[in-house]
Amino acid sequence: MKKVAIAGATGAVGRQMLECIxxxxxxxxxxxxASARSKGKVIDGLVVEELTPDSFQGVDYxxxxxxxxxxxxxMPWAQEAGCVVVDNSSAFRLDDNVPLVVPEINADDIDHxxxxxxxxxxxxxxxxxxxxxxxxEFGLKRMIVxxxxxxxxxxxxxxxxxENQVKGEDVPxxxxxxxxxxxxxxxxxxxxxxxxxKEEWKMQNEGRKIWHEPELLVNCTCVRVPVxxxxxxxxxxxxxxxxxxxxxxxxxxxxxxxxLKDDPQNRVYPMPLDTTDQDDVFVGRIRKDLTDPEGKTxxxxxxxDQIRKGAATNAVQILEKLLEKAE
Amino acid sequence: MKKVAIAGATGAVGRQMLECIxxxxxxxxxxxxASARSKGKVIDGLVVEELTPDSFQGVDYxxxxxxxxxxxxxMPWAQEAGCVVVDNSSAFRLDDNVPLVVPEINADDIDHxxxxxxxxxxxxxxxxxxxxxxxxEFGLKRMIVxxxxxxxxxxxxxxxxxENQVKGEDVPxxxxxxxxxxxxxxxxxxxxxxxxxKEEWKMQNEGRKIWHEPELLVNCTCVRVPVxxxxxxxxxxxxxxxxxxxxxxxxxxxxxxxxLKDDPQNRVYPMPLDTTDQDDVFVGRIRKDLTDPEGKTxxxxxxxDQIRKGAATNAVQILEKLLEKAE
Numbered sequence: 001m002k003k004v005a006i007a008g009a010t011g012a013v014g015r016q017m018l019e020c021i022x023x024x025x026x027x028x029x030x031x032x033x034a035s036a037r038s039k040g041k042v043i044d045g046l047v048v049e050e051l052t053p054d055s056f057q058g059v060d061y062x063x064x065x066x067x068x069x070x071x072x073x074x075m076p077w078a079q080e081a082g083c084v085v086v087d088n089s090s091a092f093r094l095d096d097n098v099p100l101v102v103p104e105i106n107a108d109d110i111d112h113x114x115x116x117x118x119x120x121x122x123x124x125x126x127x128x129x130x131x132x133x134x135x136x137e138f139g140l141k142r143m144i145v146x147x148x149x150x151x152x153x154x155x156x157x158x159x160x161x162x163e164n165q166v167k168g169e170d171v172p173x174x175x176x177x178x179x180x181x182x183x184x185x186x187x188x189x190x191x192x193x194x195x196x197x198k199e200e201w202k203m204q205n206e207g208r209k210i211w212h213e214p215e216l217l218v219n220c221t222c223v224r225v226p227v228x229x230x231x232x233x234x235x236x237x238x239x240x241x242x243x244x245x246x247x248x249x250x251x252x253x254x255x256x257x258x259x260l261k262d263d264p265q266n267r268v269y270p271m272p273l274d275t276t277d278q279d280d281v282f283v284g285r286i287r288k289d290l291t292d293p294e295g296k297t298x299x300x301x302x303x304x305d306q307i308r309k310g311a312a313t314n315a316v317q318i319l320e321k322l323l324e325k326a327e
Numbered sequence: 328m329k330k331v332a333i334a335g336a337t338g339a340v341g342r343q344m345l346e347c348i349x350x351x352x353x354x355x356x357x358x359x360x361a362s363a364r365s366k367g368k369v370i371d372g373l374v375v376e377e378l379t380p381d382s383f384q385g386v387d388y389x390x391x392x393x394x395x396x397x398x399x400x401x402m403p404w405a406q407e408a409g410c411v412v413v414d415n416s417s418a419f420r421l422d423d424n425v426p427l428v429v430p431e432i433n434a435d436d437i438d439h440x441x442x443x444x445x446x447x448x449x450x451x452x453x454x455x456x457x458x459x460x461x462x463x464e465f466g467l468k469r470m471i472v473x474x475x476x477x478x479x480x481x482x483x484x485x486x487x488x489x490e491n492q493v494k495g496e497d498v499p500x501x502x503x504x505x506x507x508x509x510x511x512x513x514x515x516x517x518x519x520x521x522x523x524x525k526e527e528w529k530m531q532n533e534g535r536k537i538w539h540e541p542e543l544l545v546n547c548t549c550v551r552v553p554v555x556x557x558x559x560x561x562x563x564x565x566x567x568x569x570x571x572x573x574x575x576x577x578x579x580x581x582x583x584x585x586x587l588k589d590d591p592q593n594r595v596y597p598m599p600l601d602t603t604d605q606d607d608v609f610v611g612r613i614r615k616d617l618t619d620p621e622g623k624t625x626x627x628x629x630x631x632d633q634i635r636k637g638a639a640t641n642a643v644q645i646l647e648k649l650l651e652k653a654e
Contacts, residue, residue, distance in 0.1 A: 142618055144471055144563055144618075146473040146561040148475065148511055148550070148552070162509075166493055177594050178594075178598060178600070179600060182489075182553065182554050182555050182599075182600060183554060183598055183599055183600040184475055184552065184554060184559050184598060184599055185598060186559075186561075186596050186597070186598070186611075186612050186628045187591065187594065187596060191591040191592055194614055194615065194617065195572070195591055195612065195613065195614035196614060196617075197591075204618075217618035218618065219563065219616045219617070219618045219619075219624075219626060221561045221612065221626060221628065223475070223559070223561065223628075225475070225511065225552060225553075226509065226552075226553050226554075227509050227510060227511060227553075228509050232511050232513075232550070234473040234513075234548045234550065234561075236471055236546065236563075245522070264514065264518040264522055264524075265518055267504050267505075267514065269513050269514060270513070271505060271510055271511060271512060271513070272509075272510055272511055273505070273506060273509065273510040284513075285513050285522065285548065286522065287521055287522035287523060288521065289546045290521065290523075290546070291469055291471075291531075291544035291545065291546045292546075297546075299546060299548060301513045301548065301550075
C-alpha cells in the first residue's frame with residue numbers, strides 16, 4: 001500500500017486533505033506531519049508526528065499544506081526521499097519545472113512532473129473550474145473579477161478572528177489587520193508598485209499556466225468578506241465569439257466539478273453557504289453583458305468551498321490521478 | 328420658519344433624515360409622519376403622527392422615506408397641499424418631470440422641479456459621488472460594477488435578520504429569502520427576462536439621468552453582504568482618454584463629498600465599517616487596469632453609508648438647497 005504524508009496536517013487544509021482521502025477511500029496509508037508544537041495531537045485516529053528531515057523516509061507521496069517558508073524548508077528532504085509532492089503553497093506554482101494542475105482542466109500536465117506538482121490558488125481554482133466550459137465554448141480573452149473571499153483563506157486564525165469578533169470578544173486580531181465581522185477588507189496579500197496585490201496577480205499568472213494561454217488577461221480585485229469557508233466571485237468574461245446564455249447553461253451542465261445553479265426567477269443562484277463543505281463549484285447568474293455592443297461578454301457568479309475544491313479536494317484529486325498512473 | 332414633514336419617520340432612513348436635519352441645524356420645524364401603527368411613538372423628542380390626507384396642510388417640504396406603493400398613495404395629498412417633496416422611493420425617479428439629484432453632481436436640476444425631486448438609489452449615489460471627479464477628468468463610457476450591499480438596504484428588517492442570525496436565534500427571516508449571516512446573496516430585487524435584477528438596472532438608468540449621459544453603459548452585479556449599513560463597490564471605469572493614477576488621486580482629493588483613502592502599502596483603503604455613520608464616500612484601491620492595452624481603464628473601490636449619503640443625507644442636502652433658494 002502506498003504511503004502518503006500530509007505536511008501541515010493540523011491546519012484547516014491539512015485536516016480537510018485527510019477527510020478527502022478517507023471519503024474517497026483511497027488505498028493509502030496516511031502519516032500526519034506538523035511542527036513540534038502539534039506533536040502527539042490525535043486527528044481522526046492518527047497521531048501527529050513532528051516534521052523532521054527523516055519524516056519522508058518510506059513515503060511515496062506528500063500532500064503539502066504549509067506556508068511557503070515552511071514548505072521550502074522541508075521540500076529538499078521530501079525530494080531526497082524520492083517522494084512526489086502535491087504542494088498547496090504558492091512557493092513553486094510558477095516554476096517552469098512544476099506543473100500547476102486543476103484535474104478537470106489540465107490533468108495531462110501531471111505527467112511532466114519532476115517530483116513536485118503545485119496546487120493552484122483557491123480563488124483561481126474556483127474561477128477556472130467555473131469558467132472552463134465557457135472558455136472552451138466561446139473562447140476567452142479577458143476576465144474582470146471581483147472575489148469575495150472567506151476567512152478560511154487565512155487558515156484557522158482567520159476563522160477564529162471572525163468567530164471572536166462576532167461574539168464581541170475583546171481579543172487581538174490574529175489573521176487580519178482590521179475587524180472582519182460586519183466588514184469587508186479589500187486587501188489579500190501585499191501590494192506592488194501598481195497597487196495590485198499578490199492575490200490579485202495570481203488569477204492571471206496561474207490562469208495562464210493552467211489553461212496554457214500565455215495571453216490571457218485578468219483584472220482582479222480581491223476582497224475579504226465575513227463568510228466562513230466558501231469564496232464567491234463576480235466574473236465578467238470577454239470572449240472571442242458571441243455568447244449565448246442557453247448554450248452557456250448547456251455546456252456548464254456537462255462540465256466536470258460544476259453544478260449549474262441558474263434559475264434566478266426562482267431564487268436559484270450560487271451562494272457561499274450552499275457550497276460550504278461541497279466539492280463542486282456552483283455557477284449561476286449567467287447573463288449576457290448588454291453593455292458590450294458586440295455581444296461577446298458573459299457575466300457569471302461563481303461560488304466554491306475554499307478549503308475543499310480551492311485546496312484539499314484539488315490536491316487529493318491530483319493524488320488520485322498519481323495513484324491511478326502508478327497502478 | 329419652514330415646516331418639514333418626514334413621511335415614513337420610523338424607518339431607518341426616516342430616523343436618519345431627522346438626525347441629519349438636526350446635525351445641520353436646519354432652521355425648520357419638523358413633523359414626523361408614519362402609519363397608524365406607529366402613531367404616538369416618540370422619536371428624538373417628537374411625537375409621531377399618523378399619515379392621513381390632511382397631514383400635509385401647512386407643510387412646506389416633505390422628505391419621503393416610504394416604500395413605492397405607500398408613497399404613491401400619499402403623494403397626491405402632498406401635492407394638493409402645495410408641498411415640495413424630496414422622495415427617496417424609486418416610484419418617480421425616472422419620470423421626465425421629476426429631477427433626480429445628487430447635489431454634488433447636478434444640483435442645478437433642482438430648479439426644474441414640479442413639486443417632486445427624487446433621491447437616487449443608494450448604490451447609485453455612492454458610485455456616482457465616488458466616480459464623478461474621475462468622469463470629469465477622463466470621460467466615462469462604461470462601468471463594470473460589483474456592489475456589496477449592507478443589510479440596512481432592506482431597512483430595519485434587514486438589520487434584524489443579520490442580528491438574529493448571528494445570535495443563532497431561530498426566528499423567521501424578515502427581509503431576505505436566505506440566511507445572510509456568514510453568507511452572500513447575489514440578488515437584490517426581482518429579475519427580468521435578461522437575468523438582470525431591478526437593482527442592477529438602476530445604476531445605468533439613474534446614472535444616465537443624473538449625469539445627463541444618455542449613452543452611459545453600466546454592467547452591474549448586486550450582492551447582499553453581512554455588513555450592517557455601508558455599501559462597497561468594486562468598479563471598473565472604461566474612460567474616453569488614457570487614465571493616470573496620480574491625477575485620479577489629485578482630482579478625488581478636491582472632490583466634494585469624497586474622502587480619498589488610497590495608500591494600500593500602508594493598509595489605507597475604503598472599508599464599509601469606516602464609512603458607517605459618515606456622510607462622505609471613501610474612494611481607494613485606485614489603479615490602472617493593466618489588462619486594457621489602451622490604458623483607458625481605471626479600477627477603484629468605493630464605500631459609503633447607505634442610510635446616510637445613500638439616502639437620508641442626500642435628501643437633506645437637497646432640502647438644504649431648496650431652503651437656500653427660498654430665502
